[in-house]
Amino acid sequence: MTTLERVVGLVGRLGAPVVDAAVGLGAATRFFLSVLAASTSCLRRPRLVVRELYFIGVLSLAIILVSALFVGMVLGLQMYDTLVRFGSEDIVGMVVALALVRELGPVLSALLISSRAGSAVTAEIGLMKATEQLSAMEMMAVPPVARVVAPRFWAGVLAVPLLTAIFDVVGIFGGWLVAVPLLGVDDGTFWSQMRAAVDFRLDVVNGLIKSLWFGVAILFIAVHQGFHAEPTAEGVSRATTRTVVRSALVVLGLDFVLTAFMFRGFEGMG
Amino acid sequence: MADDLVVVRGVTFAYEERPVLFDVDMAIPRGKVVAIMGLSGCGKTTLLRLIGGQLKPQRGDVLVDGLSVPSLGEEALYRLRRRMGMLFQMGALFTDLTVYENVAFQMREHTDLPEPLIRDLVLMKLHAVGLRGAWHLRPAELSGGMARRVALARAIALDPMLILYDEPFAGLDPISLAVIGRLIRTLNDALGATSVVVTHDVQESLKVVDYVYLMSEGRVIFSGDVAAVHASRDPYVRQFVDGRPDGPVPFHYPAPPWQEMLDHDYA
Ligand SMILES: Nc1ncnc2c1ncn2[C@@H]1O[C@H](COP(=O)(O)OP(=O)(O)OP(=O)(O)O)[C@@H](O)[C@H]1O
Ligand SMILES: [Mg+2]
Numbered sequence: 001m002t003t004l005e006r007v008v009g010l011v012g013r014l015g016a017p018v019v020d021a022a023v024g025l026g027a028a029t030r031f032f033l034s035v036l037a038a039s040t041s042c043l044r045r046p047r048l049v050v051r052e053l054y055f056i057g058v059l060s061l062a063i064i065l066v067s068a069l070f071v072g073m074v075l076g077l078q079m080y081d082t083l084v085r086f087g088s089e090d091i092v093g094m095v096v097a098l099a100l101v102r103e104l105g106p107v108l109s110a111l112l113i114s115s116r117a118g119s120a121v122t123a124e125i126g127l128m129k130a131t132e133q134l135s136a137m138e139m140m141a142v143p144p145v146a147r148v149v150a151p152r153f154w155a156g157v158l159a160v161p162l163l164t165a166i167f168d169v170v171g172i173f174g175g176w177l178v179a180v181p182l183l184g185v186d187d188g189t190f191w192s193q194m195r196a197a198v199d200f201r202l203d204v205v206n207g208l209i210k211s212l213w214f215g216v217a218i219l220f221i222a223v224h225q226g227f228h229a230e231p232t233a234e235g236v237s238r239a240t241t242r243t244v245v246r247s248a249l250v251v252l253g254l255d256f257v258l259t260a261f262m263f264r265g266f267e268g269m270g
Numbered sequence: 271m272a273d274d275l276v277v278v279r280g281v282t283f284a285y286e287e288r289p290v291l292f293d294v295d296m297a298i299p300r301g302k303v304v305a306i307m308g309l310s311g312c313g314k315t316t317l318l319r320l321i322g323g324q325l326k327p328q329r330g331d332v333l334v335d336g337l338s339v340p341s342l343g344e345e346a347l348y349r350l351r352r353r354m355g356m357l358f359q360m361g362a363l364f365t366d367l368t369v370y371e372n373v374a375f376q377m378r379e380h381t382d383l384p385e386p387l388i389r390d391l392v393l394m395k396l397h398a399v400g401l402r403g404a405w406h407l408r409p410a411e412l413s414g415g416m417a418r419r420v421a422l423a424r425a426i427a428l429d430p431m432l433i434l435y436d437e438p439f440a441g442l443d444p445i446s447l448a449v450i451g452r453l454i455r456t457l458n459d460a461l462g463a464t465s466v467v468v469t470h471d472v473q474e475s476l477k478v479v480d481y482v483y484l485m486s487e488g489r490v491i492f493s494g495d496v497a498a499v500h501a502s503r504d505p506y507v508r509q510f511v512d513g514r515p516d517g518p519v520p521f522h523y524p525a526p527p528w529q530e531m532l533d534h535d536y537a
Contacts (some may be wrong), residue, residue: 135324135358136356136364137364139354139356140351142375142379147379
């Protein structure tokens with residue numbers, strides 16, 4: 001084999017996945033636009049969204065509550081343990097709140113919701129496809145993207161920030177539970193330090209904006225995987241797995257990007 | 271031509287690499303019940319999907335009520351589909367809805383009918399298939415035959431002009447079989463509709479249909495009215511109608527010779 005042939009072969013091998021990825025991204029973008037275009041159905045019939053909001057929200061509520069409580073409690077313990085060495089255990093409330101509101105709340109909620117509800121959305125849509133329910137809907141002149149996909153997408157996009165807000169609140173309560181009644185930090189100081197340090201616009205709102213983007217990413221991955229799942233049992237199972245894995249990667253990557261924009265950008269300007 | 275509701279003209283179709291239909295010609299006259307028969311895998315479901323616009327032929331054209339289905343835009347296609355009803359081979363009932371809601375689905379999606387009127391219509395459709403009492407069940411709670419009857423009630427919910435039935439008789443007990451057979455006929459005549467019935471059930475369908483297309487391996491090999499089927503001396507037709515294993519119609523999926531397959535390593 002000549003060097004040229006080897007180089008051509010190598011370029012081909014490197015190029016094929018790149019081309020595949022580009023084609024996949026293009027198809028995903030087109031699907032995303034079609035979901036947006038079909039979303040007027042959700043405005044005309046908000047009931048469809050409310051129904052899905054109930055399923056996605058209630059599905060994830062228990063796991064959000066329990067996880068948030070434990071994350072908050074562990075955070076309280078760890079922070080107290082470190083801060084008490086410098087005699088600054090008073091600010092444990094502030095540290096717990098900042099960590100939760102800025103990072104842990106949005107990211108952990110997103111990961112939990114994608115594995116609890118995102119996977120369920122993928123499996124449900126995939127099974128509807130495998131059992132020809134989506135075909136039947138098309139034949140009844142009801143576009144499945146408008147009737148099945150868009151309501152789930154928007155319900156999830158709404159649910160993620162709502163659940164994140166709940167996560168933040170319950171997490172802070174968990175931190176308080178450990179710090180104040182258990183470890184004896186002063187109740188008044190716990191809250192006043194927190195209130196002094198946590199900025200509503202820069203910390204709370206930015207955290208929720210992040211979670212809104214996470215919601216868009218997670219739910220888009222979930223509906224995309226479900227709608228394009230191979231219509232067989234294995235196909236749906238593979239799609240469900242892909243939803244969980246890809247959501248996790250995208251959420252973590254997106255978190256870095258959004259954080260860089262929000263916090264660094266702000267400090268650099270100031 | 272104006273009295274044919276569906277015209278299939280020179281249609282050739284392949285799923286990716288696998289050719290399924292070869293130069294198929296068919297005409298479904300208005301107001302008639304037409305059966306498409308043929309062995310498993312000969313392309314009957316594929317043909318229905320082409321008529322419904324879910325697949326596009328590689329060559330040829332499909333006309334429904336004068337409109338060329340493959341070249342319709344999305345909106346026009348959806349408008350046409352509102353006048354079609356399709357019974358899916360697997361039923362394809364919406365598993366998150368009850369029997370009642372399944373039948374009411376299109377009425378709620380496409381009409382502004384008041385709820386009491388929808389109720390009357392749904393119960394009438396369910397009564398026609400003998401399942402008025404099962405209105406509250408979920409599809410998972412139905413037997414295969416019951417699910418098919420509900421799917422039938424759903425297919426006729428909006429009184430379509432063209433009803434496509436994919437295997438309406440499969441999995442039915444003898445009584446349901448006779449009732450559904452008669453129902454297809456009555457509905458067709460009462461609604462002034464046109465029906466295409468894909469089926470293997472020769473005896474039952476010959477009792478209710480007007481015209482028969484017989485397919486084999488993606489080609490139309492016979493067409494004629496019921497009398498012509500009974501009178502036919504064609505060995506294909508005789509074999510199919512009498513259900514004999516030996517004859518010109520291949521029962522086996524194309525396969526290499528036995529010896530070659532026995533020597534093959536399947537591990
Ligand atoms: N989605 C698909 N992709 C690839 N090949 C397919 C697909 N669907 C069907 N086929 C092939 O096309 C051929 C015709 O299938 P079709 O479903 O139209 O048969 P049919 O006449 O309806 O059979 P049956 O009576 O068993 O329902 C079959 O050989 C099948 O293997
Ligand atoms: Mg079939």
